[in-house]
Amino acid sequence: MRTHVGMFDVSHMGEVEVEGPGALHFLQRVLSNDVAKVEIGGAQYSCLCKESGGVIDDLFLYRLGGDRYLIVTNAANHETDLAWLGRSSREFDVAVRDVADRYAMIAVQGPHARAVLSRALKLELPARMHVAALQVGRRPALVCGTGYTGEDGVEMLLDPEVAAPIWAELLDAGVVPCGLGARDTLRLEVCFPLHGNDLSPERNPIAAGLGWCCREETGFIGSEAIAIARAEGTTEVLAPFLIEGPGIPREGNPVLVGGETVGVVSSGTFSPSLERGAGMAYVRSDLAEPGTELEIDVRGKHRRARVASKPLYRKAG
């Protein structure tokens, strides 16, 4: 996938449609980013936050029309998101619809993804961070210039009836099927956080390094708490790290400095691109500078590690 093109069946992801004259104001209230900046056909990454600033979910927003938007949620949070969005929408002139059953989702990612896909399916693909309503398999589809691997590529929201034949067609075109384990490794190599590991309702986006997608001036739910966190800093922050020698860090491993516990691994794996153990950990904020030496307690063995800069894996050239 890092060198050619792979595809992932990510149909488990949820979709929520938001439509109505109050759509923009509603989304501006619930999402952390500045939704007003999203043009028709545009895409934007955001957090859905509680009043405390805790992250309920992280998600992509696509603007399909003047007052029609689509949110793609994490499967495990879909029901929670729906309930939260439904409750928060009452004071706005907007309809919030669960459309998860309407879409299958195939992500085609890799440096050759666009070339292979546009040739195989004869599509004019949208630019990065854009969405286009196209016909795929003679059915309406949404093709999004987004992904979760750090490579170029698209994510296709398809009519479930044509998803299997399209998958087969892409397979014939030489696209390599990849599992979600591979996807988790790829996203971790480029330090994309995963909700449930690196993001949670107990931590705010500032601690997670997602301050860039929070625009407190828009007055979204959680913005007051996040403004304070941004101004004062947080006790712990999410830091990427690499293991210096052998050992593979895993979620939940304690992080130590001089025998003292200073944090916990939120995501860890073996990075095939870097050929060593790699991960992200919440550590005391004074220990998050790249180069800081850490020890990771991997099932009782203390493995030497060092805070690295993002992304852990950088494309050649």
Next chain:
Amino acid sequence: MADANYPDDLLYHDQHDWARLEGDDHAVFGITWYAQDSLGEVVFYDGPEAGATIQKDSSYAEVESVKAVSDVIAPMSGEIVEVNDSLQDAPERINEDPYGEGWLVKVKLSSPTEAESLLAAAEYQKLLES
């Protein structure tokens, strides 16, 4: 390694380890085709050092794939006399050749009669099918 295979000249432990007896009181240990296939691509092997004592039915090493880490159980007791150092840099040998280049340790057995409790290839395969 594409196809399941369980050589007849090995003895098997039900925790998916094998032992190849050498002489009266030595044996080479490794994990079975089934074990490596269940783990997937092995990316890390954490083994004991020569001189360490290991106990039958107890863990003496760890093999780790991208998705999972697994204890390696000693099929017999004894003292490690040789370790497969090449696995540090090439743990994938455990997948590619689990009974050959992917061997883990060579052991001087403290109780060679423990071999009687191990399974023959056919018995082990029956266990896998059950």
